[in-house]
Amino acid sequence: MSDQTHDxxxxxxxxxIRGTAESTAPVILSVRDVSVEYKTPYGWMKxxxxxxxxxxxxxxxALIGESGSGKSTLGFALLRMLVRAARVSTGEAxxxxxxxxxxxxxxMTDKEFRTFRWDKMAMTFQAAQNVLNPVMRISNxxxxxxxxHGWNDKAAVKAKxxxxxxxxxLDPNRVFDAYPFExxxxxxxxxxxxxxxxxxxxxxxxxxxxxxxxxxxxxxxIDVIKSLREQLDFTMIFVSHDLSLAAELADRVAxxxxxxxxxxxxxxxxxxxxxxxxTVGLLNAVPPIVGEEFTPLVAIPGATxxxxxxxxxxxxxxxxxxxxxxxxTVNPPLVDVGGTHFVSCHNRDKVTRDQxxxxxxxxxxxx
Amino acid sequence: xxxxxxxxxIQQSAPDxxxxxxxxxVKVILGSFIFRRALRALLTIxxxxxxxxxxxxxxxxxPVQVFINKQMTxxxxxxxxxxxxxxxxxxxxxxxxxxxxxxxxxxxxxxxxLGTSMVLPGTSVVSIIQSRIWWTIFSVGTxxxxxxxxxxxxxxxxxxxxxxxxxxxxxxxxSILNSIPNYLLALxxxxxxxxxxxxxxxxxxxxxxSSGQPVEFSWxxxxxxxxxxxxxxxxxxxxxxxxxxxxxxxxTISTLEEDHVTAARAxxxxxxxxxxxxxxxxxxxxxxxxxxxAIGFVVGGSxxxxxxFQYQGIGMRLYESINQRDxxxxxxxxxxxxISVVVALFVADLLYSRLDPRIRS
Numbered sequence: 001m002s003d004q005t006h007d008x009x010x011x012x013x014x015x016x017i018r019g020t021a022e023s024t025a026p027v028i029l030s031v032r033d034v035s036v037e038y039k040t041p042y043g044w045m046k047x048x049x050x051x052x053x054x055x056x057x058x059x060x061x062a063l064i065g066e067s068g069s070g071k072s073t074l075g076f077a078l079l080r081m082l083v084r085a086a087r088v089s090t091g092e093a094x095x096x097x098x099x100x101x102x103x104x105x106x107x108m109t110d111k112e113f114r115t116f117r118w119d120k121m122a123m124t125f126q127a128a129q130n131v132l133n134p135v136m137r138i139s140n141x142x143x144x145x146x147x148x149h150g151w152n153d154k155a156a157v158k159a160k161x162x163x164x165x166x167x168x169x170l171d172p173n174r175v176f177d178a179y180p181f182e183x184x185x186x187x188x189x190x191x192x193x194x195x196x197x198x199x200x201x202x203x204x205x206x207x208x209x210x211x212x213x214x215x216x217x218x219x220x221x222i223d224v225i226k227s228l229r230e231q232l233d234f235t236m237i238f239v240s241h242d243l244s245l246a247a248e249l250a251d252r253v254a255x256x257x258x259x260x261x262x263x264x265x266x267x268x269x270x271x272x273x274x275x276x277x278x279t280v281g282l283l284n285a286v287p288p289i290v291g292e293e294f295t296p297l298v299a300i301p302g303a304t305x306x307x308x309x310x311x312x313x314x315x316x317x318x319x320x321x322x323x324x325x326x327x328x329t330v331n332p333p334l335v336d337v338g339g340t341h342f343v344s345c346h347n348r349d350k351v352t353r354d355q356x357x358x359x360x361x362x363x364x365x366x367x
Numbered sequence: 368x369x370x371x372x373x374x375x376x377i378q379q380s381a382p383d384x385x386x387x388x389x390x391x392x393v394k395v396i397l398g399s400f401i402f403r404r405a406l407r408a409l410l411t412i413x414x415x416x417x418x419x420x421x422x423x424x425x426x427x428x429x430p431v432q433v434f435i436n437k438q439m440t441x442x443x444x445x446x447x448x449x450x451x452x453x454x455x456x457x458x459x460x461x462x463x464x465x466x467x468x469x470x471x472x473x474x475x476x477x478x479x480x481l482g483t484s485m486v487l488p489g490t491s492v493v494s495i496i497q498s499r500i501w502w503t504i505f506s507v508g509t510x511x512x513x514x515x516x517x518x519x520x521x522x523x524x525x526x527x528x529x530x531x532x533x534x535x536x537x538x539x540x541x542s543i544l545n546s547i548p549n550y551l552l553a554l555x556x557x558x559x560x561x562x563x564x565x566x567x568x569x570x571x572x573x574x575x576x577s578s579g580q581p582v583e584f585s586w587x588x589x590x591x592x593x594x595x596x597x598x599x600x601x602x603x604x605x606x607x608x609x610x611x612x613x614x615x616x617x618x619t620i621s622t623l624e625e626d627h628v629t630a631a632r633a634x635x636x637x638x639x640x641x642x643x644x645x646x647x648x649x650x651x652x653x654x655x656x657x658x659x660x661a662i663g664f665v666v667g668g669s670x671x672x673x674x675x676f677q678y679q680g681i682g683m684r685l686y687e688s689i690n691q692r693d694x695x696x697x698x699x700x701x702x703x704x705x706i707s708v709v710v711a712l713f714v715a716d717l718l719y720s721r722l723d724p725r726i727r728s
Contacts, residue, residue: 081633114635123633131630133645135652135723148635179724195634 025056027096028203028235029078034091035259036070036077045307047073049259050091052334055203055252057098060229060236062246062267064282065256068304071239072126074256075205078105078237079123080113095121097202119149122201124193126208131192132180138191139176145198157198164194167231168224186217190224197232206238210245218245225249243286247271252340255279258305258315261334265341275343277320277351284358301362314346321361322347400720408713415705419698420472433692434485481699486691492699495684500703502575503669503680506596510603515658517604518611519651523642525612526619526650537612544609550671553602557675572598573677599678603668607661614654622650648722655719662711 036048048070055061063071076082078093093105097120108116125131132141139158146157162172168190180188189209196204209225210218222245229236229249240246246253247267254264255278263276274280281300302319305311311318317327326346334344345351438449463471475482481492525534561569572595576582580591622628623646631645632638669682677683681700688696720726 079633081629118634125626125630127626130626133627133631133649134725135648136644144636144640145634148637148640181725192630 025058027054028057029055029237030094030096031055031074031078032092032094034074034077034093035089036073036082037087037089038083039085039087040308042308044089046089046310047086047259047307048077049310051256051259051261052091053254053261053264055235055237057202057235058233059251060238060249061252061254062250063237063239063254063256064241064243064246066241066282066304068307069256070259071241071256072207073259075123075207075237075239079117079121079205080105081123095203115149118145118196118201119199120201121203121205122196122199124189124196124204124206124209127212131195132188134180136179138178138180138183142176142195142198145195149199151199160198161194164197165191167228168194169220170194185213186220189213189217189221193221193224193228197228197234200232201234203235203237206236208239208241210242211240222248243271243282255282258310259307260315260344261342262316262345263341263343264334265337265343266339269339269341273341275337275341275348275351276345277322277347278316280351281319281358298358298362300358301364314344319361321357322350400726401717404713404716408709411709412706415709416473416476416702417469419701419705420469476702481702482695484693484696486688486693486696492695495696496681496699496703499679499681499684500707502596502678503673503682504707505592506575506599506678506680507603507669509596510600510607511658511661513600514604514608515611515654515661518608519615519654521608522612522615523619523647523650525616526623529616529620534616538616541609541612541616544605545613546609547606549602549606549668550675552606553599553672553675556598556602569598569676575679595678598676599669599672599680602672610657611654614657615650618653619646619650622646625649652719652723655715655722659712659715659719662708662715 031051031053033050033052034048035046035050037044037046039045051070051074053061063074065071073082073086077086077088082088088106092107095103095105097103103116103120105113132138136144139161142161143154143157146152151157158176162176165172165175170187170190175183175187175191180191183191189212193206193209206225210221213221225236226249228234236249238245238249250267252265253267253270254261255270255276256262257278263270263274263279270279271283274283278300281298284298285300287297300319305315305318311328313326313328313331314320314323315331317323320327322345324347330346332344332346334342337343337348435446435449438444439446479493481496484490484492484495487495521537525537528534557569560566571577575592575595576588577591577595580588582588625645628641628645631641636645669678669680670685671682672678673680673683674686681703684696685700687693688700716726
């Protein structure tokens with residue numbers, strides 16, 4: 001009974017902090033000036049540049065941007081799963097669990113992090129169909145994961161797993177003893193989501209959860225994630241280039257460009273009143289998320305910059321229709337424009353979704 | 368609440384499982400993986416033995432005719448005398464129709480009768496093969512296991528330390544070893560280590576066992592057999608290990624990049640388990656296919672190496688039989704080689720299906 005009241009309170013709280021309302025929930029993950037670099041034959045390449053954001057307990061945050069904008073890299077960096085050739089060069093990330101214990105993600109030892117990861121913070125991978133060992137039964141994967149974190153009660157692990165399978169709408173008994181090759185792509189993705197929730201993590205990072213799936217399966221997975229969020233208590237960061245997915249699942253959206261977070265705010269603010277020209281460009285490039293009338297799509301002119309040679313000043317200025325002289329020299333800081341909506345742009349007052357501005361820009365850059 | 372619900376679901380699905388178990392036992396056996404593979408193995412043996420029969424019979428230069436001619440020129444027999452002699456010696460009735468000869472051959476085969484040698488009249492082919500084949504299986508089998516295990520361990524290490532000095536050196540050595548023909552290395556062994564450096568007494572090491580040492584189950588026999596086999600085994604290992612190293616390296620590198628390896632590490636699976644059950648187990652799968660092919664070349668490899676070391680194995684016997692044109696022995700050896708390869712492949716198939724569940728379905 002008391003559990004139910006607790007659930008109800010938690011849900012109320014989540015509902016309250018969604019949308020544009022200023023959240024009062026405690027910060028679960030605080031990311032400060034994080035930069036990530038890759039070693040290349042031409043020197044260190046900055047894939048994430050001084051990213052700063054606060055994620056509050058219970059929120060769903062979407063990291064959006066084009067390929068190569070650094071969104072996945074940031075996600076992997078937070079879980080310390082970068083490839084060998086990459087390093088976190090600056091910044092810190094502090095995770096605070098529900099008991100108030102803080103964890104400095106980049107300063108924990110590997111051993112400490114091995115027990116921390118998956119227990120407090122877990123991940124669902126982009127090609128989730130391939131995250132299961134092809135020669136190992138699903139049951140074994142779940143038991144092994146639990147055992148690796150000191151949970152040796154096999155019956156309890158099985159009960160928990162079957163329960164999660166039901167929550168992700170899988171037939172528990174068919175799947176539990178199956179091998180991955182006996183399941184479809186969508187089923188494997190659900191198994192992978194269930195696997196990431198096995199140890200009740202407080203924060204879940206989903207890297208492109210629907211990208212590798214067909215459109216029908218995508219829909220099903222989105223519904224699964226939505227219903228999980230209603231049933232379980234976890235905070236979520238998901239990386240995607242799919243704006244409609246972000247609109248549907250996220251409470252807050254962070255737009256990334258050339259490794260920088262250029263706009264961060266509540267989903268309604270960012271999608272209805274975008275103040276960064278790049279977010280505007282992204283929104284103009286996809287069919288409208290709401291509304292009946294069809295507006296012609298406009299592509300953002302130019303291409304994403306070479307990360308080895310990021311333009312001076314604001315990295316977006318060569319492609320920006322609103323760029324002025326200052327943009328090529330000074331990189332604008334991320335400033336609060338009210339209602340926990342942050343934007344990094346010198347000319348944000350002038351930014352509009354006016355199609356003509358963009359079409360004109362496209363013509364000039366194309367010429 | 369939810370736990371109870373899942374318990375209900377378990378109960379509901381139980382009858383389905385029982386139904387599956389109740390399938391007719393005959394169907395289960397006929398449909399089983401092992402039965403299908405065994406059937407395929409038997410069919411292969413039958414086809415090859417048929418092929419060998421017609422190959423020998425239809426070859427230009429009838430072996431019986433060769434024998435008759437030899438008797439006539441060497442010992443001055445008349446044609447009829449020589450032909451009668453041949454008939455009684457080989458129990459071959461050249462006048463019978465080919466089809467009847469074929470059925471005779473098959474029924475003899477089923478009774479384990481492969482005929483008698485032409486060069487050593489009265490000695491059965493089966494006894495000749497029996498006296499030789501175990502030596503080859505021992506020497507080649509041991510070296511195959513050593514090269515496979517050692518090669519894949521080194522290859523895995525190379526993959527983990529890719530780009531390092533160790534990897535560079537091992538890759539170079541591996542590709543050099545992989546390109547040396549084994550008979551050449553056998554000669555080099557004798558010339559350099561035996562004759563020039565005089566590290567071992569290569570004349571004493573000839574043969575498969577010292578004369579006077581009885582074939583028995585004893586430590587003395589085992590060490591003696593090993594002493595005589597050490598040279599051919601080293602040659603086989605050295606010439607084949609490079610291939611396993613390079614194969615395992617590339618296979619491991621591609622497995623290391625698989626998402627499930629990264630994911631396992633992310634879940635906190637201990638590193639030794641990641642290496643063994645995620646990387647190693649998946650990386651070894653393509654090598655297993657190669658291993659089954661390598662088994663097929665076992666006797667082919669021993670054909671040239673065994674005569675060099677005077678190792679009394681089946682390869683050397685094959686070599687002698689070719690020189691003497693001892694057709695029944697040749698035919699018997701080919702048949703035994705085929706059967707052993709088919710059996711080896713069958714065993715490898717079963718092992719492979721244990722390693723990779725995808726094969727079983």
